[in-house]
Amino acid sequence: MTGFKALCLGLFCVLFAIHIHVPIPSNIEERWKVMALDGIARTCSFVGRCLEHIGIMKYEEFISMIFRLDYTQPLSDEHVTVMDTAFVDVPVRLYLPKRKSETPRRAVIYLHGGAYCFGSFKHSGFDLLNRETANKLDAVVVAVDYRLAPQHLSPAPFEDSIAVVKFFLQDKVLTKYGVDPTRICVSGDSAGGRLAAAVTQQVQNDLEMKHKIKIQALFYPSLQIIDSYLPSLRENENGIIVTRDIAIKLLGLYLSEDKTLPEAMRKNQHMPLESRHLFKYVNWSILLPKKYRKDHVYNEPILGRTNFSLPALMDVRESPLLASDSQLQNLPLTYIVTCQHDILRDDGLMYVSRLQNVGVQVVHEHIENGFHGVLSYITPPTYLHLGLRIKDMYISWLDNNL
Ligand SMILES: *[C@@H]1O[C@H](CO)[C@@H](O)[C@H](O)[C@H]1NC(C)=O
Ligand SMILES: *[C@@H]1O[C@H](CO)[C@@H](O)[C@H](O)[C@H]1NC(C)=O
Numbered sequence: 014m015t016g017f018k019a020l021c022l023g024l025f026c027v028l029f030a031i032h033i034h035v036p037i038p039s040n041i042e043e044r045w046k047v048m049a050l051d052g053i054a055r056t057c058s059f060v061g062r063c064l065e066h067i068g069i070m071k072y073e074e075f076i077s078m079i080f081r082l083d084y085t086q087p088l089s090d091e092h093v094t095v096m097d098t099a100f101v102d103v104p105v106r107l108y109l110p111k112r113k114s115e116t117p118r119r120a121v122i123y124l125h126g127g128a129y130c131f132g133s134f135k136h137s138g139f140d141l142l143n144r145e146t147a148n149k150l151d152a153v154v155v156a157v158d159y160r161l162a163p164q165h166l167s168p169a170p171f172e173d174s175i176a177v178v179k180f181f182l183q184d185k186v187l188t189k190y191g192v193d194p195t196r197i198c199v200s201g202d203s204a205g206g207r208l209a210a211a212v213t214q215q216v217q218n219d220l221e222m223k224h225k226i227k228i229q230a231l232f233y234p235s236l237q238i239i240d241s242y243l244p245s246l247r248e249n250e251n252g253i254i255v256t257r258d259i260a261i262k263l264l265g266l267y268l269s270e271d272k273t274l275p276e277a278m279r280k281n282q283h284m285p286l287e288s289r290h291l292f293k294y295v296n297w298s299i300l301l302p303k304k305y306r307k308d309h310v311y312n313e314p315i316l317g318r319t320n321f322s323l324p325a326l327m328d329v330r331e332s333p334l335l336a337s338d339s340q341l342q343n344l345p346l347t348y349i350v351t352c353q354h355d356i357l358r359d360d361g362l363m364y365v366s367r368l369q370n371v372g373v374q375v376v377h378e379h380i381e382n383g384f385h386g387v388l389s390y391i392t393p394p395t396y397l398h399l400g401l402r403i404k405d406m407y408i409s410w411l412d413n414n415l
Contacts, residue, residue, distance in 0.1 A: 025056065025060075028056045028059060028060065029052050029053065029056045032052045032055035032056045032059065033048055033049065033051075033052030033055075037051065037253055038253075038353075038354050038382075040381060040382040041253070041354070041382055041384070042382055042397075042398065042399060043397055043398060043399070046395075046397060047253065047384075047397065050254070050390065050395060050397075051253045051254055054254050057075070057076060057079050058072075058076070058259060060075065061073075061075040061076050071163075072262070073130050073131070073162075073163060073263070073266060076130075076131060077130075077131055080127070080131050080132065080133075080136070083136050083137050083138075084133060084135035084136065084137075085135050085136070085137050085140045086135075087106055090144070091111070092110065092111055092112070092147075092148045093108050093109065093110055093111060093144055093147045093148050094107075094108075094109045094110075094111060095107070095108055095109075095144065096109075100155070100176075100177045100180045100181060101176045101177065101180045103157060103158065103159060103173045103176060103177050104157075104158040105134075105155050105156060105157050105158070105177060106134045106135070106140075106143070106155075106156040106158075107153070107154070107155055107156075107190075108143050108144055108146070108147035108153065108154040108155075108156075109147070109153055109190065110147055110148065110151045110152070110153070112151060114151060114191065116193070117187075117191050117192055117193035117196075118151060118152050118153050118190075118191050118192055118193060118196075119150055119151075119152040119153075119192070119193060119196040119197070119198070119411075119415045120152055120153040120154070120155065120181070120187075120190070120192040120193075120196070120197045120198070121143075121146055121147075121150075121152055121153075121154045121155070121197075121198045121199075121200055121411065121415070122154075122155045122156075122157065122177070122178055122181065122197070122198070122199045122200070123139065123142075123143050123146075123154060123155070123156045123157065123200050123201065123205070124157055124159070124174055124199070124200070124201035124205035124206075124208040124209050124212070125139050125156065125157075125158075125201070125202065125205045126201070126202040126203025126204045126205045126206065126232075126386070126389075127161075127203070127204060127205075128203070128204050128260065128263040128264070128267070129161060129162045129167075129170050129204050129263070129264075129267040130161055130162045130163065130263045130266055130267060131161065132161075132204075132205075133158050134156030134157065134158055135158075136389065137392040138388070138389040138390065138391050138392050138400075139156060139389070140156075141391055141392050141404075142388070142391065142404055142407075143156050145404070145408060146408055146411065149408050149412065150408070150411055150412055150415065152411075152415070153190050153191070153192050155177065155181060157173065157174055157177050159171075159172075159173035159174050159177075159208070160173055162263075162266045162267035163266040163267070163270075166267060166268065166269065166270075166325075167267055167268055167325040167328070167331055168325065168328065168330050168331070170204070170208055171208060171211055171212070171330045171331075174208045174211075174212050175212050175215055175216075178199065178212050178216060179216075179222070181197075182194070182197070182216070182222065182223075182224040184223075187224070194223075194224040195224075195227060196227050196415050197224070197225075197226055197227055197415075198226065198227060198228045198229065198230060198411060198415050199212055199213050199216075199226050199229050199230075200229070200230040200231075200232075200407075201230075201231060201232070201234065202231075202232035202233060202234070202386075202388055202389075203232070203233055203234065203235055203357065203385070203386065204235055206231040206232055206233065206234025206235065206236075206361075207234050207235045207236055207331070207333060209229055209230070209231055209234070210229065210231055210234055210236060210333040210364070211329070211330045211331075211333050213226050213229045213344060213345070214329070214333055214336050214340060214341075214344065215330075217343040217344055217345065218340050218343055225345070226345050227345055227346070227415060228345050228346045228347070228348065228411075228414055228415055229344070229345060229346075229347050229348070230347075230348040230349075230407060230410070230411070231347065231348065231349045231350070231361065231364075232350045232388050232403070232407075233350060233351060233352050233355050233357050233358070233361060233383075233385055233386075234333075234349070234357065234360060234361055234364070235357050235360055236332065236333050236334045236357075236360035236361065236363070236364050237294075237295045237332040237333075237334040237335070237360055237363075238264060238268070238278075238325075238326065238331055238332055239284055239288065239291060239292070239295055239314070239326065239327075239332055239335075240281065240292070240295045240297070240314055241257075241261065241278050241279065241281045241283075241314075242281045242312060242314070243295075243297050243301075243359040243360075244297060244301065244305060244306060244307065244309040244359055245305070245355060245356055245357065245358035245359040245360075245362075246356045246359070247309060249354055249355060249356045249358070249385075250356075252354055252355065252356055252384065252385065253354055253384040253385065254384060254385050254386050255355075255356060255385045255386065256356075257279075257356055258279070260356055261275050261278045261279055262275055264278065265278065268323060268325050268326070268331075269321065269323055269325075271321060271323075273319070274321060274323075277318070277319045277321070280315070281312075281314045281315065282314065282315035282316075282318040282319060283319060283321060283326065284314055284316050284326060284327075285316065285317060285320060285321070285326070285327075286316050286317035287327075288316065288326065288327050289316055291327060291335055292313070292314065294332075294334050294335050294336075294367070295332075295334050295335075295363060296311075297311065297359055297363060298311035300362075300363040300366045300367065301359055301362055301363060301366070302362065302366070305358070305359065305362055333364070334360065334363060334364060334367065338367075338370070338371045341367060341368060341371045341373060342371045342372065342373065344368060344373045345373075346373075346374045346375075346376070346414060347368055347373060347374070347375045347376070348375075348376045348378075348407070348410055348414075349361050349364065349365055349375060349376070349377050349378070350378045350379075350380065350383075350388075350403060350407075351365075351377070351378075351379050351380070351383075352379075352380045352383030352384050352385060352387065353379065353380065353381050353382065353383060353384075354382075354383065354384040354385075355383065355384055355385040356385065357385060362379075365377045376410065376414075378403075378406065380399070380403070382399065383399060383403075387399050387400045387403060388400050388403050388404060388407075391404050
């Protein structure tokens with residue numbers, strides 16, 4: 014067995030050495046650390062693909078296994094009580110400040126990223142972020158573990174997230190946790206950013222909901238699945254941590270059991286003919302500032318080449334950018350972080366444009382040397398100074414605005 018482990022370690026080192034040579038953009042700080050993290054991600058991805066190819070296990074099973082190594086237990090500390098429980102059958106981790114409070118508290122609902130295939134509030138990075146938010150803001154934090162693909166397809170993650178938010182926004186629940194109904198934030202990163210945006214749209218436009226969201230915070234959110242050839246997807250095709258190819262593979266797992274969908278998405282010809290009217294909402298030649306459009310040539314996606322009967326492709330819950338102006342008008346103050354070296358950069362940038370066009374207040378932080386998922390790297394041994402700075406920026410923004 015030791016021989017086998019040594020062999021595996023040796024093989025990993027060889028693969029790591031091969032995958033670490035990929036060049037990274039020149040303005041990335043802590044270069045060697047980022048290259049190592051990226052090299053590990055690429056090596057794991059490569060091994061996952063090999064295992065899938067040989068038939069030992071699915072790619073996503075292997076990656077999940079790696080991610081689970083980073084899971085934490087609900088550990089209370091001197092300031093915050095932490096517990097895992099469930100709201101309407103959806104697992105949640107609650108962070109409840111221990112200090113006595115004279116007045117009702119603020120609250121943050123956090124939706125984690127992971128391409129809808131991976132991830133949990135249990136990740137050490139999310140756990141630290143939510144714990145610190147609870148402690149520094151003296152706020153209640155609810156982190157949500159919605160169902161994941163490929164066992165649960167679209168729109169299961171949204172359904173779980175909105176169910177938790179609706180449950181939490183009831184008077185009796187807010188009273189139980191001592192939360193002020195007028196000071197609630199919904200936050201999320203990546204796929205969780207999409208959930209946060211979609212949930213906020215739904216709540217603000219639901220006439221039956223008495224309590225609303227005060228602010229939303231979106232970190233490098235994914236906000237559309239209809240154009241797979243945006244400038245940021247072209248520029249970061251082989252980007253740090255997340256490549257276009259992997260993102261499309263995972264999106265395919267989440268949207269449909271049809272194995273031909275990812276290939277159609279790679280060629281940007283997955284949308285049906287009747288979706289033509291939606292492209293104005295993601296027309297980057299209009300919605301992206303010139304600085305990011307650069308010399309990229311706008312290509313109309315090829316419509317009607319394939320006929321997937323997939324309502325998800327045209328569903329505003331999967332592409333919050335498809336909301337109409339009148340739906341967007343009701344949105345609250347919004348904090349958006351976009352990263353330059355990220356396939357999802359333009360999703361966030363286009364949402365900033367659309368929200369500003371209808372008069373929604375937006376605080377936009379564009380991180381010139383940022384890359385996808387950087388906020389997850391805030392715990393030892395993989396913490397990055399940039400991740401820590403974004404965490405601190407977010408928490409102080411919340412403190413000033415929630
Ligand atoms: C996108 O905008 C360009 C103008 O920049 C226009 O020529 C094109 O027809 C638009 N495409 C769609 C699908 O809205
Ligand atoms: C898709 O459906 C449309 C309308 O039903 C039809 O005109 C078109 O030929 C179909 N395309 C394919 C590739 O089957």
